[in-house]
Amino acid sequence: MPRVMWLLNHSAARRFEIPMLKACGFNEIFLPKIYPVDPSFRSASLDFSEDRNLTIPPSDLAVLNAADWYGDPGREAWAVANRHFSLLFFIVHTAEALGSISAHFQGAAIWRAYGLERTNSYSTIRKHFTHGLKTVERMGDRFWFGEAYKDLHAVEDDFLRRRTVYLPLGLSSADLQEGWTGSDRRVFFVCPDIGFNPYYRAIFDEFKRDFAGLPYAIGGSQPIAVGDPNVLGFVPKELHERHMREMRVMYYHSREPRHIHYHPFEAVRAGMPLVFMADGMLDELGGISLPGRARTVAEAKSKIHRLLQGDTRLADDIRKSQKVLLDAMRPDRLESAWRKNLTHVVERLQANKSGQIGLPSRKKRIAIILPIVYRGGTLRAAKLLAEAISEGAEQAGEGAEVVLLHLDLPSAYSPKDWSDLPSSVTTRTFNWNVLDKAEAKTAMMFDGHADWEPVYEKYLAVDDGIKQLGDCDLWIVISDRLSLPLLPMRPAILAVFDYLQRHYKVSHVEEQILLANRLASHVLVTTEFTRQDALQYAGIDPRRVTKVPMLVPEKGTATRNGQGAEPTHFLWTTNLAAHKNHRRALAALQIYYEVYEGTLSCHVTGFGSSEITKSQLPHLDGLNRVVAASRALRQRVKFLGELSDEAYRRELSASAFLWHPTELDNGTFSIIEAAHYGVPSLSSDYPAMREMDRQFQLGLSFMDQEDPEDMAAQLHAMEVNLAERQRSLATEKQLADQSVRRLAPHYWHVIREFL
Known part of the structure; x- marks a missing residue:
């Protein structure tokens, strides 16, 4: 069976999904060892236990373990991943991670979707993180929207709906536990991140208002302290489980139809009575006729009050009936869906790979753009770069077409300027077009980026007479002398030879030049001095800067001085x-x-x-x-x-x-x-x-x-x-x-x- 990269760190999800993958025959699973220092990862943890099951070289495993899979893990890490893994599970935490997976992973990638509040959708997240660019679309049939609950896809855009695969989330153990006493006469309510998250702050304030007068304790991690002695904050696992055994009742507020938390199921498993609001996801999981269900806050408060007062009959009715909620989360009931749907994913991946054999593919076309009139060394550097890319592709057996674009100014260039280019490099003239927001959006829409929204007032577009350079797969701009943001129809790399503006007043568009650097997909430099300027002055992430060797002209017809006339x-x-x-x-x-x-x-x-x-x-x-x-x-x-x-x-x-x-x-x-x-x-x-x-x-x-x-x-x-x-x-x-x-x-x- 293919190896799997499960690039999540959620502790409870891992306890269920890793055994489920193994039950389906996927025995070699990589787990990430780095996750963001971010309050949204409050349920995250590290697990090294699966490393011993991986039959890959230790040096390759070391590369994977050192990579940041929530950002851009780097080319070396992706090379290792593609050598050994065919299946990848991920969540979207940054645009960088989404773009990196789409650009580099050659297997099947499953966006794990656990549900969102009703005001949000994964389609919205995708647009936010990609600005409408065809990030996941370019993966084609290798991309999947892995919904954890039925019908999450119903509110998503057409692309995610078509790529949906149902992989239900469950509990690692759905067996009832003995030992609940209810001796602590308080209602247990879980609400994390109150101090900084407006969403949870509103829930906390609503709970205090609706249940005023009742004794309560608030569970959940609180990175920022809350001025309420009843807010417990982070507690060890043992103490959390003790609260489940001893507190009289848990209240679950959510009416969200497409999102649910783990703690209601933890309460049910611990034997704790659960009072929950109607119309949420618990209804879909069997809760619609349960005595713990409440249609209104008044009904919920009444039931909680009775339980706090010692109504054992109500407590027993709730506890006995709510076991049905665990049935929907039992691994043995969910395994068949996982097995069937993952088999479909793997079969489609294999079909895609076999279908590619023998099919002709268009050579990739790379544009090298001279944004202003350059002479001398910079012009020579552009031509050498074109030659190096063409030669490098040829040596790798991945031939590419290289097009060198220069401004359509007959007074600036003559055919002789391009006569020394290799035959594998063609030239093309162009002019810059300045597009306003509306024009930029229209141009992007016609290029297939229908959801893209402009961020800046104006954009630069290439007018080359061929779909605004849309026939090229990658744009490389020689230097960063761009007076406006480049319309992002394609990935754009800057080849920056220096940052003289850091040391001299050489341009009145310094702010735009810095913006060009920060918007670029990547930046190439040829000296360590310039690389340091890129990091310290331009503020570029080190992972987006690569130092490559300086290219220089060939010997040509040059011959070394002999014993001729003495130089004067x-x-x-x-x-x-x-x-x-x-x-x-x-x-x-x-x-x-x-x-x-x-x-x-x-x-x-x-x-x-x-x-x-x-x-x-x-x-x-x-x-x-x-x-x-x-x-x-x-x-x-x-x-x-x-x-x-x-x-x-x-x-x-x-x-x-x-x-x-x-x-x-x-x-x-x-x-x-x-x-x-x-x-x-x-x-x-x-x-x-x-x-x-x-x-x-x-x-x-x-x-x-x-x-x-x-x-x-x-x-x-x-x-x-x-x-x-x-x-x-x-x-x-x-x-x-x-x-x-x-x-x-x-x-x-x-x-x-x-x-």
Whole structure:
């Protein structure tokens, strides 16, 4: 028989359902070892006893035991679960848990439904936790609504009704116990969480009002103390059972037609007279003609008063007749329903699996979106990511189609920008559409999310001419530069290379950028420094952030410098961004030439670099005067602007070294490309560059980017010790070991979990 994951911690339910599963032949059952610190789990406990019956590797069991199954247990835990288990029982405590089960579990998942108050429904809960997205629907026939009482599904939506399986809840033991005395002349009423739960507070206040003047004791856990000496709070099991034996009568207030508590059955089993209100679930379980039933509060109060006064005839009549309530909860009466219905679930699961054999399936399609116009390193990173995903899917035998989307701006991109993409990656243009609430709801409805409700005033939607990117199964946005929330038609991953806005004022939409991070299904980063920013600055749950290896351009046609002409310049690759450290860099160059009498010219390249001394940007203001006042800077520093790939490579290959004086970022591809040409690099000393140096074994030289004098000294040292610096470079084999092909599986391992 299949193994079962029973992902609940309710003590009483476990005492019934685990033996019931075993009676049906399911002998290997996993029980969770972590549950939320939450008052709603007042009846929860841990049970390790089933671990010894599991015939799975101890290391796999350790992974399962360490996972939080009420949140997101993580990819490793799901991999273990799918290797060993085919059946899963769960309750919905968080949206994260529901989405995680739907996205990852490959067997049959049963949402265990024990009933709710009449004002609520499981359909409402589902909409609340999923915002109307097709979370459980995407499981298809593998999802079941496991009702614990007949006809709970009657008030649910069509999807839950169609997926209903009846698995009745009972008692672990329905045998009457001897020993009730009734010597304590009080009415016993159970009402937990009075101090903070408005629902139970209203019940408590109603009880005190309706039964004023009668002696009473209130059972149930009270996380917040209640100012009433008759409220007992949490008591040990032995004392609770003693109350059942000694108190004169229990009163059960509920008229709920689709929910019932355990304690009325505990009272009946203990032989304690039960007075209960009509029209609740006890009527459905055989209580409709019992002498303990009361149609009105006045009738209930009258019966309780008689019992407190010692009416033994009424007590005997109630005690003898109420045994029928236990009959509906007896395991032997419920086993046939469990056996029949679980057999149906397993047969449907097996039929689904066998039906999939040999059927052609559409390749998954993944969209990589450039949300704004990017050039330089970020554009290169997007293309490398597309290549890595395509390559990773191919290596795993799970081929995927990758589409790279860029804004429909002919002035920003030309066909040549995409000519180096592999044939497995296609491109597509798009424009952003801004939708108001009504438009967003309509778009989601047409995509099949009929119950989705907008949370924000406006949303971004992709206008690509193909159903707003609805033909793709997963969206990956390069960076987090989204001015509004993304319409959540598909799971969306952000590839975030840095959080410069934490360190510099680089955007007027910082609040929206942070919101984009928090709304994303997952976030990919390539350095530990950025991962820490994601956690500490963006406030992302660690389980939704994955650090993947940095991808860099391949060697291509690069050849290492031989014994050619002596180099006459070094290369500074930059742009106009504030974090590029232009002011200190020019000060360092001036010291290098005027103090150290440096002999190498500096060639400045990169998008916008020809405008550095002309720009009116605040961080560049006045640099024209700095250059004009220094003869050395005017003669030795050449601002070349953005070069073609061919021209840049000629400049690089003829360079003595590459200079990277940036203040802070996520690293630069340029040092890798330089290494391919046998050109060493001098870099600012910040975390991302140290990480790159370790990953690619680059043998970088470092300088203090906040100290122009040290920067100048290190420039001079590079010139003087150039041969030594060249010998310290990473070998071609070391660089090849970090190729896209080698690193692609790391990316696919993450991406595939969201398909």
